[in-house]
Amino acid sequence: MTQDKGPRDDRWYFKLMSPNTKGPKFAWLDPTSIYINQRAFQDLLADLLADLDGVEFDVVGGLDAMGFVLGAALAARRDVGFLPIRKAGKLCVDTDKVSFTNYSGRTQDMEMRLPAFAPGTRVLLVDQWIETGGTMEGAIDLVARQKGVVSGLVAIAMEDTPRASELRDTHTVVTAIQPATKWQEECNEQTLSSFASYDARDAFPI
Numbered sequence: 421m422t423q424d425k426g427p428r429d430d431r432w433y434f435k436l437m438s439p440n441t442k443g444p445k446f447a448w449l450d451p452t453s454i455y456i457n458q459r460a461f462q463d464l465l466a467d468l469l470a471d472l473d474g475v476e477f478d479v480v481g482g483l484d485a486m487g488f489v490l491g492a493a494l495a496a497r498r499d500v501g502f503l504p505i506r507k508a509g510k511l512c513v514d515t516d517k518v519s520f521t522n523y524s525g526r527t528q529d530m531e532m533r534l535p536a537f538a539p540g541t542r543v544l545l546v547d548q549w550i551e552t553g554g555t556m557e558g559a560i561d562l563v564a565r566q567k568g569v570v571s572g573l574v575a576i577a578m579e580d581t582p583r584a585s586e587l588r589d590t591h592t593v594v595t596a597i598q599p600a601t602k603w604q605e606e607c608n609e610q611t612l613s614s615f616a617s618y619d620a621r622d623a624f625p626i
């Protein structure tokens with residue numbers, strides 16, 4: 421059931437997120453349009469940072485590719501370093517590797533440099549969006565294997581799929597789309613009512 425969270429349920433910048441125009445091989449949603457617009461990007465960061473208040477971490481681990489944008493911005497604001505977790509075959513240093521399957525059903529490999537941090541390091545994992553949770557689970561594994569501590573998971577949106585919901589039960593999760601809001605319901609249905617009036621020009625830099 422929808423829970424009215426007042427202004428928190430009405431984050432104006434969600435309306436800038438683009439629908440898929442390329443068909444089922446692609447994600448249903450493209451949040452990157454939020455990044456284009458200075459006001460939207462700053463408001464998104466401010467909302468996430470407000471909810472991260474009290475969450476302690478030593479480094480932000482950003483997931484390839486779009487988690488780099490959000491993760492690096494949050495790391496800079498919180499004055500910590502940034503650790504890229506990359507799709508396989510890109511890093512020219514020693515790496516640890518996991519396989520994961522994401523929303524597309526494709527199995528891919530993901531790598532993190534080895535070593536990346538000392539045991540006990542607190543890592544905040546950031547990705548743009550979580551659907552099945554497969555990608556995030558892979559990143560959690562990589563951190564655990566180097567004896568890091570996952571201090572939280574951050575994304576713009578996380579669908580209430582079974583594995584993603586399990587992540588909410590087992591970790592501190594901060595998402596711009598708040599659980600039990602109308603945006604969350606729409607996200608679960610993989611269509612936003614704002615798509616009907618979507619205009620790419622609304623996201624243009626001011």
Ligand SMILES: O=P(O)(O)OC[C@H]1O[C@H](OP(=O)(O)OP(=O)(O)O)[C@H](O)[C@@H]1O
Pocket residue numbers: 447483484485486487521522523524547548549550551552553554555556
């Ligand atoms: O929860 P899952 O089902 O695993 O899917 C979520 C992943 O898919 C999207 O990225 P994508 O792989 O499309 O790559 P991109 O970041 O390069 O756009 C998203 O940013 C997550 O990384």
